[in-house]
Amino acid sequence: MKKEKIQTGPLSGFMELLPAQQMVFNKILDTIRRIYEAFGFIPIDTPILERAEVLLAKAGGETEKQIYQFKKGDTNLAMRFDHTVPLARYVAEYYNELTFPFRRYAIGKVYRGERPQAGRFREFYQCDIDIIGDNNLDLRFDAEIPSIIYMILRELGFDKFTIRVNNRKIFNGLFSGLNVAEKSTGIMQSVDKLEKIGTAAVRLELQELGLQSEAVQSIFDFIGLKGSCDEILDGLKKFTIDDSQFNEGVKELSEVVTMIKQLGVPESNFTIDLAIARGLDYYTGTVYETRLDEYPEIGSICSGGRYDDLASYYTNRLLPGVGISIGLTRLFDQLYKKGVLKTGPSTPTKLLILPMMDDLGPSLSLATTLRNNGIPTEISLVQGKTKKRLGYADKLHIPYVIFIGENEIQENRYTLKRLDTGEQESITLEELVNKIK
Amino acid sequence: MKKEKIQTGPLSGFMELLPAQQMVFNKILDTIRRIYEAFGFIPIDTPILERAEVLLAKAGGETEKQIYQFKKGDTNLAMRFDHTVPLARYVAEYYNELTFPFRRYAIGKVYRGERPQAGRFREFYQCDIDIIGDNNLDLRFDAEIPSIIYMILRELGFDKFTIRVNNRKIFNGLFSGLNVAEKSTGIMQSVDKLEKIGTAAVRLELQELGLQSEAVQSIFDFIGLKGSCDEILDGLKKFTIDDSQFNEGVKELSEVVTMIKQLGVPESNFTIDLAIARGLDYYTGTVYETRLDEYPEIGSICSGGRYDDLASYYTNRLLPGVGISIGLTRLFDQLYKKGVLKTGPSTPTKLLILPMMDDLGPSLSLATTLRNNGIPTEISLVQGKTKKRLGYADKLHIPYVIFIGENEIQENRYTLKRLDTGEQESITLEELVNKIK
Numbered sequence: 093m094k095k096e097k098i099q100t101g102p103l104s105g106f107m108e109l110l111p112a113q114q115m116v117f118n119k120i121l122d123t124i125r126r127i128y129e130a131f132g133f134i135p136i137d138t139p140i141l142e143r144a145e146v147l148l149a150k151a152g153g154e155t156e157k158q159i160y161q162f163k164k165g166d167t168n169l170a171m172r173f174d175h176t177v178p179l180a181r182y183v184a185e186y187y188n189e190l191t192f193p194f195r196r197y198a199i200g201k202v203y204r205g206e207r208p209q210a211g212r213f214r215e216f217y218q219c220d221i222d223i224i225g226d227n228n229l230d231l232r233f234d235a236e237i238p239s240i241i242y243m244i245l246r247e248l249g250f251d252k253f254t255i256r257v258n259n260r261k262i263f264n265g266l267f268s269g270l271n272v273a274e275k276s277t278g279i280m281q282s283v284d285k286l287e288k289i290g291t292a293a294v295r296l297e298l299q300e301l302g303l304q305s306e307a308v309q310s311i312f313d314f315i316g317l318k319g320s321c322d323e324i325l326d327g328l329k330k331f332t333i334d335d336s337q338f339n340e341g342v343k344e345l346s347e348v349v350t351m352i353k354q355l356g357v358p359e360s361n362f363t364i365d366l367a368i369a370r371g372l373d374y375y376t377g378t379v380y381e382t383r384l385d386e387y388p389e390i391g392s393i394c395s396g397g398r399y400d401d402l403a404s405y406y407t408n409r410l411l412p413g414v415g416i417s418i419g420l421t422r423l424f425d426q427l428y429k430k431g432v433l434k435t436g437p438s439t440p441t442k443l444l445i446l447p448m449m450d451d452l453g454p455s456l457s458l459a460t461t462l463r464n465n466g467i468p469t470e471i472s473l474v475q476g477k478t479k480k481r482l483g484y485a486d487k488l489h490i491p492y493v494i495f496i497g498e499n500e501i502q503e504n505r506y507t508l509k510r511l512d513t514g515e516q517e518s519i520t521l522e523e524l525v526n527k528i529k
Numbered sequence: 530m531k532k533e534k535i536q537t538g539p540l541s542g543f544m545e546l547l548p549a550q551q552m553v554f555n556k557i558l559d560t561i562r563r564i565y566e567a568f569g570f571i572p573i574d575t576p577i578l579e580r581a582e583v584l585l586a587k588a589g590g591e592t593e594k595q596i597y598q599f600k601k602g603d604t605n606l607a608m609r610f611d612h613t614v615p616l617a618r619y620v621a622e623y624y625n626e627l628t629f630p631f632r633r634y635a636i637g638k639v640y641r642g643e644r645p646q647a648g649r650f651r652e653f654y655q656c657d658i659d660i661i662g663d664n665n666l667d668l669r670f671d672a673e674i675p676s677i678i679y680m681i682l683r684e685l686g687f688d689k690f691t692i693r694v695n696n697r698k699i700f701n702g703l704f705s706g707l708n709v710a711e712k713s714t715g716i717m718q719s720v721d722k723l724e725k726i727g728t729a730a731v732r733l734e735l736q737e738l739g740l741q742s743e744a745v746q747s748i749f750d751f752i753g754l755k756g757s758c759d760e761i762l763d764g765l766k767k768f769t770i771d772d773s774q775f776n777e778g779v780k781e782l783s784e785v786v787t788m789i790k791q792l793g794v795p796e797s798n799f800t801i802d803l804a805i806a807r808g809l810d811y812y813t814g815t816v817y818e819t820r821l822d823e824y825p826e827i828g829s830i831c832s833g834g835r836y837d838d839l840a841s842y843y844t845n846r847l848l849p850g851v852g853i854s855i856g857l858t859r860l861f862d863q864l865y866k867k868g869v870l871k872t873g874p875s876t877p878t879k880l881l882i883l884p885m886m887d888d889l890g891p892s893l894s895l896a897t898t899l900r901n902n903g904i905p906t907e908i909s910l911v912q913g914k915t916k917k918r919l920g921y922a923d924k925l926h927i928p929y930v931i932f933i934g935e936n937e938i939q940e941n942r943y944t945l946k947r948l949d950t951g952e953q954e955s956i957t958l959e960e961l962v963n964k965i966k
Contacts, residue, residue: 100619103578137554146535161599407534440572452792456791
């Protein structure tokens with residue numbers, strides 16, 4: 093009698109990839125990491141498990157419900173749901189040993205036990221950078237962030253994307269100047285629906301919230317500001333609202349935009365979008381969203397912003413910061429399903445050596461040379477028919493195969509076979525390295 | 530009144546590193562990964578959370594108690610405690626889409642809630658490779674494993690290490706031939722204490738287990754086999770025990786040793802160690818341990834072996850495999866505490882650009898050139914005194930600083946400063962890239 097076997101799929105909401113997909117995923121991850129390091133961000137790896145009180149200090153509402161929490165012994169544990177809270181704890185803990193502005197990147201899995209639905213994951217990679225200042229942080233860093241997003245997306249092969257920039261102080265100042273600050277959440281929610289339900293419906297909703305018609309008109313005038321960065325900034329400067337926060341926001345946004353241009357981001361890839369708020373509580377200044385122009389339905393693939401105080405739950409020091417996060421698992425999933433990402437080989441191996449003799453020595457010596465030259469190489473160690481051994485290379489899409497036997501060694505000429513075309517050529521070992529490299 | 534602040538250290542048993550340490554840790558991790566890929570292993574990333582029944586199928590005893598388990602909604606969840614069980618599930622699930630022998634590597638965190646003690650971690654990196662055959666797997670793969678361990682340790686800068694090889698069939702056959710198979714656990718535990726408690730005490734323990742004096746003598750003769758690989762193999766061949774499993778084990782070990790030599794591992798770095806068993810249940814043939822000769826107290830830093838059947842809990846297919854695991858977190862911790870690992874800079878940044886003018890354009894253009902050439906570069910965006918800005922580079926041990934102002938741009942000569950020596954030189958931008966590269 094056979095034992096009943098256990099179900100072998102991963103949990104729902106947990107991405108698991110086949111080899112060829114994983115290779116593509118890792119390539120994207122490596123590119124992001126390389127660019128983060130190219131900009132001098134320091135890799136920091138915090139635990140996935142934290143004391144629950146650490147993670148719950150800042151969470152609340154929907155996020156709190158989603159956290160994976162449990163008890164082990166007497167300790168309440170929770171799995172991290174982002175990289176920002178662990179960063180806050182880290183900076184508070186090691187403040188004296190860190191150098192500010194502290195530029196750190198974090199690439200790793202985070203956990204949110206939300207109801208699984210298409211394109212949503214419970215375990216997913218977030219790729220974050222943050223720059224944390226000690227007591228203050230120059231506005232120039234707000235401008236550096238889009239230049240990093242720009243470089244990453246270019247390196248990933250995209251050229252049609254738009255980094256959208258805004259400043260939360262403008263919204264806050266607008267609502268405050270219109271004396272509707274306490275209704276800001278409701279207003280934002282209505283405004284967010286503009287594309288879906290249309291102007292008239294939003295106008296009605298705003299009136300139902302108790303806004304006077306002048307306030308409603310101001311809000312529509314405000315979100316009606318469109319055009320190039322300069323045109324929008326011009327419009328904002330002329331906008332008749334008497335509020336110091338509004339003016340400060342406009343001034344900051346204007347400075348940031350000027351520096352973004354200096355830092356090499358062309359206007360074809362960034363814009364001011366006055367409708368971006370990025371949640372109501374967390375960010376306090378510049379905010380970012382990034383969309384792929386051809387796939388707007390994916391939503392923002394890289395978002396973030398400036399916050400006045402990173403770690404107020406953990407330290408009394410004032411630690412302002414600015415950062416972004418790329419939700420890689422979701423991005424990969426969407427791009428893959430749309431066919432934007434093409435898979436290649438199912439292995440890193442570039443060359444399979446087929447020893448046609450018992451002594452593995454000569455094969456090993458070739459393999460070592462190739463490996464030392466950065467060329468992943470396998471020695472075929474299965475025994476049996478050549479056809480079957482070639483089948484292995486075929487299935488994995490290994491590009492090259494080379495045969496090594498007594499004759500080959502004596503003559504120092506080997507048969508190199510390209511598996512996609514079937515082409516064969518006679519080659520010396522010395523030529524081989526350059527050929528494949 | 531100030532709020533009470535939350536404790537900011539990581540959980541006990543969870544490693545967390547400062548930037549300079551993290552840089553060293555990542556370098557080791559990257560080396561292991563590079564070598565795994567150089568040997569054609571495929572990266573597979575399974576979830577950290579699994580259905581509890583998947584992980585508990587194989588666990589038991591101490592391991593089961595250590596597993597982090599909890600319930601979310603109706604689902605019993607558990608955090609992976611190794612990479613082997615998820616691999617078994619993965620291979621069973623995707624059997625039809627994989628190519629065999631399936632070579633995969635897994636590098637990632639695993640979790641064991643054991644009582645924290647010096648050198649033990651609850652969250653730690655395991656770096657695994659396994660080669661899984663479909664129905665059978667040639668013994669040659671058992672010989673390939675030590676050649677991979679050899680390459681990794683050499684690349685990590687070690688030359689004094691010993692890979693110890695044994696075959697479980699020899700032990701099993703010995704006990705079976707002596708008719709003491711049912712006492713094997715007790716015998717092994719006694720023999721393991723040989724160095725600690727001495728020959729006489731072990732002899733006594735074996736007698737107390739009920740072994741007859743001839744059997745005790747045979748066991749002592751057996752573990753007394755020392756010397757070069759050839760000497761031990763000679764001794765084994767002459768060893769008078771009549772058991773087919775014993776003979777098969779000796780034959781396998783002899784073949785594996787021959788091929789290990791062919792695959793380039795010098796005898797100074799490997800040996801047969803007949804005392805290695807690697808737990809009693811899991812492995813069925815070749816087993817490995819690896820020690821640093823100068824730090825025997827660290828114990829085995831890379832262990833593994835051959836198993837007849839990877840995934841019997843999940844599939845009826847016979848999937849034999851061979852693999853190893855490097856427990857990187859513990860290894861790093863031990864080497865770091867011994868001073869074997871030296872930390873360097875606290876940032877990937879190789880050059881800090883100090884713009885001495887408002888326009889960031891020229892600094893950006895230099896930074897982009899350097900970044901595109903693989904040189905991590907930061908533009909100093911803080912404003913203030915040059916001394917303070919240099920202090921930032923000093924503290925992080927950034928090797929080079931360059932000043933960019935109006936004059937420099939006009940004359941295309943820049944002052945490059947080496948921070949460790951204080952040396953300055955005048956240089957063109959074209960020269961700079963080659964200099965730093």
